[in-house]
Amino acid sequence: MKQVDVMVREVGLRDGLQIHPTFMPTEQKLAWIAAESAAGVAEIEVTSYVPPKLIPQFADAEAVTRGALEIPGLLVAALIPNLRGAERGVTLGARKLNFVMSVSRTHNQKNVRREREESVADFKNIVAMVRALPAAQRPLVGGGLSTALGCSYEGRVSVDDVVRYAVQLAEAGADEIVVADTVGYADPVQVRTVFKAVIAAVGTLPVAAHFHDTRGTGLANVSAALECGVRRFDASLAGLGGCPFAPGASGNIVMDDLCFMLDSMGLVTGVDLESLLKVREIVRTALPDIEMHGAIARAGLPQNYVNADARRAA
Amino acid sequence: MKQVDVMVREVGLRDGLQIHPTFMPTEQKLAWIAAESAAGVAEIEVTSYVPPKLIPQFADAEAVTRGALEIPGLLVAALIPNLRGAERGVTLGARKLNFVMSVSRTHNQKNVRREREESVADFKNIVAMVRALPAAQRPLVGGGLSTALGCSYEGRVSVDDVVRYAVQLAEAGADEIVVADTVGYADPVQVRTVFKAVIAAVGTLPVAAHFHDTRGTGLANVSAALECGVRRFDASLAGLGGCPFAPGASGNIVMDDLCFMLDSMGLVTGVDLESLLKVREIVRTALPDIEMHGAIARAGLPQNYVNADARRAA
Numbered sequence: 001m002k003q004v005d006v007m008v009r010e011v012g013l014r015d016g017l018q019i020h021p022t023f024m025p026t027e028q029k030l031a032w033i034a035a036e037s038a039a040g041v042a043e044i045e046v047t048s049y050v051p052p053k054l055i056p057q058f059a060d061a062e063a064v065t066r067g068a069l070e071i072p073g074l075l076v077a078a079l080i081p082n083l084r085g086a087e088r089g090v091t092l093g094a095r096k097l098n099f100v101m102s103v104s105r106t107h108n109q110k111n112v113r114r115e116r117e118e119s120v121a122d123f124k125n126i127v128a129m130v131r132a133l134p135a136a137q138r139p140l141v142g143g144g145l146s147t148a149l150g151c152s153y154e155g156r157v158s159v160d161d162v163v164r165y166a167v168q169l170a171e172a173g174a175d176e177i178v179v180a181d182t183v184g185y186a187d188p189v190q191v192r193t194v195f196k197a198v199i200a201a202v203g204t205l206p207v208a209a210h211f212h213d214t215r216g217t218g219l220a221n222v223s224a225a226l227e228c229g230v231r232r233f234d235a236s237l238a239g240l241g242g243c244p245f246a247p248g249a250s251g252n253i254v255m256d257d258l259c260f261m262l263d264s265m266g267l268v269t270g271v272d273l274e275s276l277l278k279v280r281e282i283v284r285t286a287l288p289d290i291e292m293h294g295a296i297a298r299a300g301l302p303q304n305y306v307n308a309d310a311r312r313a314a
Numbered sequence: 315m316k317q318v319d320v321m322v323r324e325v326g327l328r329d330g331l332q333i334h335p336t337f338m339p340t341e342q343k344l345a346w347i348a349a350e351s352a353a354g355v356a357e358i359e360v361t362s363y364v365p366p367k368l369i370p371q372f373a374d375a376e377a378v379t380r381g382a383l384e385i386p387g388l389l390v391a392a393l394i395p396n397l398r399g400a401e402r403g404v405t406l407g408a409r410k411l412n413f414v415m416s417v418s419r420t421h422n423q424k425n426v427r428r429e430r431e432e433s434v435a436d437f438k439n440i441v442a443m444v445r446a447l448p449a450a451q452r453p454l455v456g457g458g459l460s461t462a463l464g465c466s467y468e469g470r471v472s473v474d475d476v477v478r479y480a481v482q483l484a485e486a487g488a489d490e491i492v493v494a495d496t497v498g499y500a501d502p503v504q505v506r507t508v509f510k511a512v513i514a515a516v517g518t519l520p521v522a523a524h525f526h527d528t529r530g531t532g533l534a535n536v537s538a539a540l541e542c543g544v545r546r547f548d549a550s551l552a553g554l555g556g557c558p559f560a561p562g563a564s565g566n567i568v569m570d571d572l573c574f575m576l577d578s579m580g581l582v583t584g585v586d587l588e589s590l591l592k593v594r595e596i597v598r599t600a601l602p603d604i605e606m607h608g609a610i611a612r613a614g615l616p617q618n619y620v621n622a623d624a625r626r627a628a
Binding site (some may be wrong): 018037150151152153154155165179184185187188189190213214215216217219220222223224254257260264265266267294295301303304305 | 328331362395421464466467468470497498499501502503504527528529530531533534536537566571572575578579580608609610616617619
């Protein structure tokens with residue numbers, strides 16, 4: 001596997017599609033996954049194991065997972081809302097299960113109808129289930145903290161709460177902590193405060209960032225998180241995304257723009273930008289009505305641009 | 315005058331309108347200037363003293379300048395391409411004249427048909443003319459460096475060149491140095507490199523940043539420049555803007571989003587965000603065909619948002 005400085009993970013098939021009313025056909029999802037994997041994105045959250053009656057977009061979770069698992073070298077991840085979802089993921093053979101709870105009490109209630117302590121207990125059960133599996137079958141388990149930088153119901157969220165639940169998920173056995181700005185409230189000062197606190201609290205456990213660009217600060221927040229040592233970022237191709245339970249939330253940060261900025265900064269992502277930009281056509285064709293974002297797709301690379309890999313080699 | 319942490323300066327009436335094919339009526343320009351001044355933007359680049367046959371949008375430079383000068387407390391700035399433009403500005407009573415040259419040789423040739431050394435000589439003549447005026451009539455003189463973070467003809471631009479011309483403009487008598495990413499090539503690493511070098515080279519002279527958001531990195535670059543100590547930022551309402559001689563360049567960073575990010579970071583700008591957002595309606599009405607950008611205008615402020623001033627007072 002190619003050595004990278006920063007891991008970028010595609011979440012558009014889950015976060016980007018979950019509020020989109022049109023079902024994206026399974027073959028198109030798999031074409032997207034295959035093309036983005038070929039462009040160098042090594043980890044993709046391909047679906048969510050929520051009940052299809054809650055989010056019909058994920059009615060094909062089984063087929064998408066099985067299809068994605070056939071792509072060599074791809075880390076196939078999926079969102080899990082609870083133990084039942086985790087069990088589905090294990091049965092299918094998903095390699096990473098991304099559990100998510102909200103740091104904000106109100107948002108956690110609205111999103112999963114649980115007290116936060118109940119969500120932590122759920123996570124412990126999930127980890128116990130996974131650890132009881134034979135080693136070869138065990139998926140990685142991500143511990144995600146939604147609304148860690150603000151909540152559309154409660155406003156600012158206490159840093160102490162973020163640290164508390166990060167530590168609880170870490171102690172419960174998460175393989176990484178994902179700190180999410182679900183509704184796009186964060187600024188670089190907040191990001192530095194929260195990520196420094198979480199990183200200090202969870203020791204050597206990797207901490208990933210999941211930003212939305214709702215208020216234009218997405219890439220500024222990436223830059224701030226990089227300064228704190230974060231080297232794992234979620235993004236969605238063309239900035240698709242949102243949260244059905246967070247009014248006003250719009251897309252994730254744009255994968256294409258993220259990869260450009262990181263590469264321009266001299267950080268190798270393993271992603272070939274031109275191949276990545278071509279993947280947008282798959283989405284555009286499959287979902288002509290979806291709102292697509294992205295500055296690099298419009299403006300193109302700078303004149304005489306030399307990518308980070310080549311600059312380093314020179 | 316209100317104490318601010320960061321000075322934001324509107325450049326949309328110049329940089330935003332210069333490539334727009336539709337003439338914005340003078341009364342509408344003045345309504346925009348008055349409303350944005352009332353919203354708390356203390357410095358506005360209201361026009362450019364280029365020959366109207368070059369850029370017809372600025373055919374009303376005299377009327378706009380005179381009208382803007384009637385607005386109490388507003389620092390009325392204007393772009394000057396050369397000594398003749400500076401003389402027009404002085405005659406009109408503009409309070410700040412923003413000279414601009416390109417660090418990239420090719421871009422300077424295309425933009426003002428001068429070698430860079432000739433541009434520096436022009437600037438010296440402008441400063442000499444201004445210094446010969448009675449003190450009460452002397453405008454401030456800004457020394458702007460275009461393409462300081464990349465050139466659409468030459469690609470990457472040498473940091474040594476940026477520093478060389480910054481020092482030459484500083485020694486010639488500039489009241490501030492404006493480092494501009496004219497074509498939106500910059501990333502936060504470049505920004506830190508270039509601004510640290512320029513700030514170290516020009517001593518106590520203020521260094522301002524002028525970023526375009528062409529490739530999505532505009533606010534990330536602001537955050538990086540803030541870390542270097544920059545406290546003066548150009549922006550345009552709704553991200554209007556571009557450069558007629560820089561293919562692919564799109565808008566300046568969005569004033570509204572900039573003000574939100576700075577305020578969210580705890581930095582007082584003196585700008586009332588809700589009043590600022592209302593100014594967009596003036597532009598929308600006057601120029602229905604212009605492309606307007608902005609995340610805050612779409613998403614609104616975060617729930618229970620408390621501005622920096624009030625947080626500090628609390």
